Amino acid sequence: MSKYDPNLDQCFSALGDPTRRLILQRLARGEASVSELAAPHDMALPSFMEHLKKLEVAGLVTSKKQGRTRTCELAPDAFAPAKKWLSEQSEIWEGRLDRFDDYVKNLMQERQK
Amino acid sequence: MSKYDPNLDQCFSALGDPTRRLILQRLARGEASVSELAAPHDMALPSFMEHLKKLEVAGLVTSKKQGRTRTCELAPDAFAPAKKWLSEQSEIWEGRLDRFDDYVKNLMQERQK
Numbered sequence: 001m002s003k004y005d006p007n008l009d010q011c012f013s014a015l016g017d018p019t020r021r022l023i024l025q026r027l028a029r030g031e032a033s034v035s036e037l038a039a040p041h042d043m044a045l046p047s048f049m050e051h052l053k054k055l056e057v058a059g060l061v062t063s064k065k066q067g068r069t070r071t072c073e074l075a076p077d078a079f080a081p082a083k084k085w086l087s088e089q090s091e092i093w094e095g096r097l098d099r100f101d102d103y104v105k106n107l108m109q110e111r112q113k
Numbered sequence: 114m115s116k117y118d119p120n121l122d123q124c125f126s127a128l129g130d131p132t133r134r135l136i137l138q139r140l141a142r143g144e145a146s147v148s149e150l151a152a153p154h155d156m157a158l159p160s161f162m163e164h165l166k167k168l169e170v171a172g173l174v175t176s177k178k179q180g181r182t183r184t185c186e187l188a189p190d191a192f193a194p195a196k197k198w199l200s201e202q203s204e205i206w207e208g209r210l211d212r213f214d215d216y217v218k219n220l221m222q223e224r225q226k
Contacts, residue, residue: 013125016122016128018119028202028205028206028209082128082199083196083200086199092141
């Protein structure tokens with residue numbers, strides 16, 4: 001069973017916003033400057049920077065400053081912890097159903113004897 | 114590219130809270146009554162019910178009332194939309210890296226000629 005992981009709070013909360021998911025979808029295609037990332041969003045720059053900050057704090061995005069340009073990219077294995085948690089729960093859930101299937105099959109076989 | 118899906122807002126936001134993830138982890142092991150679910154949490158019942166409501170609105174949990182007992186279970190394929198979004202982004206990201214690998218390999222081969 002997954003232990004409590006505070007990073008998952010930040011990660012899933014960061015993913016729960018459409019602007020932030022669009023930023024991640026853009027960065028999955030390759031690194032981009034802050035102004036490139038902000039361009040499609042009808043939003044004041046400080047609000048946009050707040051979204052970027054949440055993605056950085058959640059460990060989903062990294063950024064570096066070169067001269068006057070800040071470039072962002074997807075963090076390596078950004079989605080791994082979220083995918084791991086979801087897969088673990090699905091496996092437990094599906095394992096439970098498999099065991100129930102086995103139980104019903106055994107019951108049917110016992111009755112046919 | 115994933116279209117904007119408002120259900121993902123609710124789903125990921127619901128997952129961004131430790132109490133709600135613990136409820137889901139419990140339900141992955143099988144259905145439970147509200148009082149069974151609430152027992153391990155040091156929380157007033159109305160606050161706990163708010164968490165359950167968020168999980169239901171997000172389509173992660175279903176519940177039914179039998180007599181005086183409300184029983185909750187994990188919704189079928191509860192985690193599928195979240196897993197799908199994460200996998201799509203990972204595949205695009207990894208595909209980009211693969212294409213970059215191919216580009217470097219081709220460049221090296223050209224230089225060796």
